[in-house]
Amino acid sequence: MNVPTSPKRLILIVDDDQLLLDFLGEVLGSSGYDILKASSAEQALQLIAQREPDLALLDIHMPGMNGLELAKQLHATSSVPFMFLSGRGDADAGKQAASYGAVGFLVKPVDEKHLMPAFTAGLARADEIRQLRRTELNLNAALAAGRETSLAVGLLMCKFQTDRNTAFEVLRDHARSNRRKVNEVADQLLAAEETLNSLHLAFSQRLKK
Numbered sequence: 001m002n003v004p005t006s007p008k009r010l011i012l013i014v015d016d017d018q019l020l021l022d023f024l025g026e027v028l029g030s031s032g033y034d035i036l037k038a039s040s041a042e043q044a045l046q047l048i049a050q051r052e053p054d055l056a057l058l059d060i061h062m063p064g065m066n067g068l069e070l071a072k073q074l075h076a077t078s079s080v081p082f083m084f085l086s087g088r089g090d091a092d093a094g095k096q097a098a099s100y101g102a103v104g105f106l107v108k109p110v111d112e113k114h115l116m117p118a119f120t121a122g123l124a125r126a127d128e129i130r131q132l133r134r135t136e137l138n139l140n141a142a143l144a145a146g147r148e149t150s151l152a153v154g155l156l157m158c159k160f161q162t163d164r165n166t167a168f169e170v171l172r173d174h175a176r177s178n179r180r181k182v183n184e185v186a187d188q189l190l191a192a193e194e195t196l197n198s199l200h201l202a203f204s205q206r207l208k209k
Contacts, residue, residue: 008034009123012053014044014070015085016062020110024057027112028119041065045073048080055126056082057106057119060096071100079133081126083119085110103129135165152186155193 011033015021018039025035036053038044041062048056056074058067067084074080083104098105104122106115149171156167175185 008032009055010034010036010051010053012036012038012044012047012056012080014038014041014056014062014067015059016040017059020085020108024110024115027115031116041067041070044070048074048078052078052080054081055103055123056080058082058084060084060086068096068100071102075101079130081122081129083122135169148186148190149183152189155189 009032011028013021013024013028013035014037015024016039021037021039025037029035036047036051038047041058042065044056044058047053058070060067071082071084074082081103082101083106084100084102085106085108087108103125104118106118149168152171153164153167156162156171157164160167162170171185171189172182175182178185
């Protein structure tokens with residue numbers, strides 16, 4: 001029986017320096033990644049339109065549209081995370097990369113010894129950001145599905161002093177384990193809370209007599 005293998009991670013490298021482009025492609029390719037190479041930002045956008053990579057390495061200084069401009073466009077029109085490549089290893093370049101939402105920063109000349117640790121860390125950070133975005137989208141979709149879910153999440157947050165994501169995840173997991181819809185469990189939770197509040201009022205009135 002053949003065990004299905006997970007697809008390789010796809011990495012896009014964008015640099016107008018052909019020698020560096022080939023070097024990075026060879027190192028990352030030999031490490032098990034699928035590689036796309038572009039010598040300009042315009043070519044990169046064409047490739048991304050066909051298939052979004054898991055991470056893009058962008059040279060900051062390129063003729064035409066530079067890496068920062070490309071990063072702006074990726075941030076506005078896609079969910080592709082990116083690292084920057086720069087020949088200027090000063091503090092200002094690093095701050096500029098961070099301000100554009102980069103998950104990492106590589107300084108030229110790039111050698112294999114420093115490339116892989118920085119690249120691996122950048123890819124891990126990209127995965128974290130992707131998961132956070134996915135969680136937020138799932139949460140927003142669920143909250144938009146019904147008023148009951150939103151109110152139930154708020155109730156759990158107050159009762160257990162937790163954040164919104166955790167409250168929703170607990171509610172969702174409970175619903176799944178009981179093979180029910182989230183809004184159904186939320187409605188039941190709100191009904192139970194209303195009943196408890198009514199009983200609390202009844203007890204208070206009885207004790208006053």
